[in-house]
Amino acid sequence: MSARAMERSDPILKIEHLVVETTGRRPATILNGISLEIGNGETVCLVGESGSGKSVTSLATIGLLPKSALAARQGRILLEGEDLLTAGSSRLKELRATRMSMIFQEPMTALNPVLTVGRQIEEVLQAHSSLGAQEQRRRVLDMMEHVHLPDVERIYRSYPHQLSGGQRQRIMIAMALILRPKLLIADEPTTALDVTTQKQILKLIRELQDALGTSVLFITHDMGVVADIADRVCVMHHGSIVEEGSTDEILRTPRQDYTRDLLTSVPALMPREPRAEKSGEAILEIIGLGKIYSARSLFRPRQDTVAADQVNLVLRRGRTLGIVGESGSGKSTVARCAMRLIEPTSGSIRIGGEEISHLPRRALHPYRKRIQMIFQDPNRSLNPRLKVGESITEGPINYGVPRPNAVARAKELLELVGLPVDAIDRHPHQFSGGQRQRIAIARALAMEPDVLVADEAVSALDVSVQAQVLDLLDDIQERLGVAILFITHDLRVAAQICDDVAVMQKGRVVEYGPAEHVLRHPQQDYTRELLDAAPGKDWDFPNFRPLSSADLPAESFKR
Incomplete structure (x- = not known):
């Protein structure tokens, strides 16, 4: 148990026997009398599959349950001793941002697209402080630097669409912590991020927590994130907390079958045993593929963005080729060019040996059925x-x-x-x-089809459902001999389903080969950085134990 958890004093948040029901004629129970507490400066992870009640718990805590659909019927939610369920709407509005705040999963839906991000953070200060305009601006810029945003003056004037996913999530964190609340609720804040950005965000939350003394309720279905950030874990299933304990206790000695099922569903980071090639037939060939996006404006010279540069890949019948890399690395661009959903700038694309890269759209009709997404x-x-x-x-x-x-x-x-x-x-x-x-x-x-293109096809699924879908794809491949081009930022998923792996960075393939070789013996620093950033990389979740040096070749995570 961590020192942080051992030193837990009076709880910042205490939920007692909370019951939430639907508000229709036949009310259904969503939360079955749950209880949990979070100490000062502690991180508690609430884990479970979709529909288990995690997000309803967070919305009830911050007072954002949709009144037309859900209502708290019993129990108490105490924030530093004050019952939030009896607080009026004006009091809840005052408490939000000042004593509790929330980071949502998708910042693009939480941020206003027509206001600069600096202005949106300032709105929190305008609503809850008496600071003047100059002091507000200074505080916002200070907080932007605190969350490690580059060139804060430029980002202050930027709109959400002009920032990367990781930068937008940092803006959400800055907005949530600008008034130094005692409780931060983070609802799946890293699910849609690639592993390196995810690692940065988790590290940032921990740093800010240590600096500000904030308590964190972290909602996730990613057990790797739990291993990296949690002091204690509460496991939810069908509206009930079925198991609770320190992170070490939950990961090493889970008591409930449901918890064990969650852990055994987490794919291992080490690749599966190599499969023998049944056919050497190249069903999809990508040769020297290039894609350049050009932005034109009346007031600026043309700006070119290279999304793919000299990409060479071969996918053989009955095999799975994974393309991995950070957001913006060019993974999806390559897949969409292969399907001719977007036009490649240069290079060759062949399906079954037949060139399709330069065919007009009408002539593509016979080939569309051969490659599906x-x-x-x-x-x-x-x-x-x-x-x-x-x-x-x-x-x-x-x-x-x-x-x-x-x-x-x-x-x-x-x-x-x-x-x-x-x-x-x-x-x-x-x-x-x-x-x-x-x-x-x-x-x-x-x-x-001859080829299935799976573009992040399991990234939004719970680990147990994800495991089922991966098994299904593997079974279908064995039965039908279909080839799969698998796009993912999750190296655990790539390790379980891919025969070959191509690592992309800034539009180029920087490492390419059998999954066993690329993931166990990476040659490039960038590949090693991706592996090192994988959440929970030190744990063998299905076997309820941390990995030892004997489990993993030393060069896999060499920096």
């Missing part, structure tokens, strides 16, 4: 107005397959991806996130 968010890629069967059969019917045949094939595919046949007559909203991703996979397979 699974997107990150099935909520956006599936039409909510269409039944599942209509979504799956739409493509084959457009390519001339008779409707009865397409429907029969859709039913077979639903069974193949582990869904009941009657799902064909239901709408996407009637399924869980993992089930919707299975539907998206079935829709892609309906075209009988």
Whole structure:
């Protein structure tokens, strides 16, 4: 147990027997009388799968439960002894930012796109302090430097879309901590970030916590993050806290089956055993691929951004090639060029040996069915107005397959991806996130493609659902011999599913080879930095133990 946890004094936050229900005619219980507390300067991680009640707990604490849908029926939420459930709306507004604040998962939805970020941080001071304009500006710039933002004068004048994902999240942290609250609630603040940015944000939260004495309620489904940042852990399942303990206790000696299932679902960072090649046939070849984005303006000279530069990759039938790297490294650009969703600037793209890089769009029709994409968010890629069967059969019917045949094939595919046949007559909203991703996979397979392009296809899923989808893709590959181009920033996922790995940085492939070689014996400093930044890299989660030096070649994490 950490010194921070051992020295825990009177709790900053104490939740007692909290019950939250829906507000409809037939109320359903969302939180079943949960209790937890957070000491001064302590970090408590609330973990569990989607729907377990983590975010509802955070929203109830900060007083942001949607009144038309949810209501706290029983219990108390004490912030330094004051019951937040009995506080009026004006008092809650006063407490937010001054004594408690929140960092949301997606800063682009939390930040106002039409105001500069400096102005948005200043609004917190305008609402909760009597500082003059000059002092407000000075405080904002000081806090920006405190969260390690570069060129703070420029960023102060910037709009959210002009910043990177990591910079936007730092702005959210600066906004949350500008008034030095006693409690910080962080709701999945690093889920969408690449590993190096994630590591920086976690380190930043810890630094600010030490400097300001802030207590943190950190909500996550990433056990690697838990290992790196938590003092104590509360495990939630179906609206109840089923296990609680120090981080070491939870990771080494989990008592509940549910906790053990969560840990055993975490993919190992070390690659799986190499698979023998069943076919040497190159189904997708990318040769000297380049992509340059040009920005033109009446008032500025043309500015070119190189998104991909001399990329060379080969994907063979029945194999999985992973492309990994930070946000902006060019991973998705390469995938979209390969599918001709965007036009490459230079280079060659071949499917089954046939050149497609320079074909006009109309001539691409026969090739579209040979390479299909699974997107990150099935909520956006599936039409909510269409039944599942209509979504799956739409493509084959457009390519001339008779409707009865397409429907029969859709039913077979639903069974193949582990869904009941009657799902064909239901709408996407009637399924869980993992089930919707299975539907998206079935829709892609309906075209009988040679290549599946999976662009961050499991990054938004819980670890247990993620494990199921990865197993499903592996099973489909064994049965159908389809090749997979797998785009991810999660090295654990890449290690479990990829036969070969290409590491991209600033548009170039800096390391490329068998996953066993790239992930166990990286040759490039950048690859080693990515491995070193992986959360929980020192833990073997499925076996409930920290990794020893014998588990990992020393050169893997050499800096």
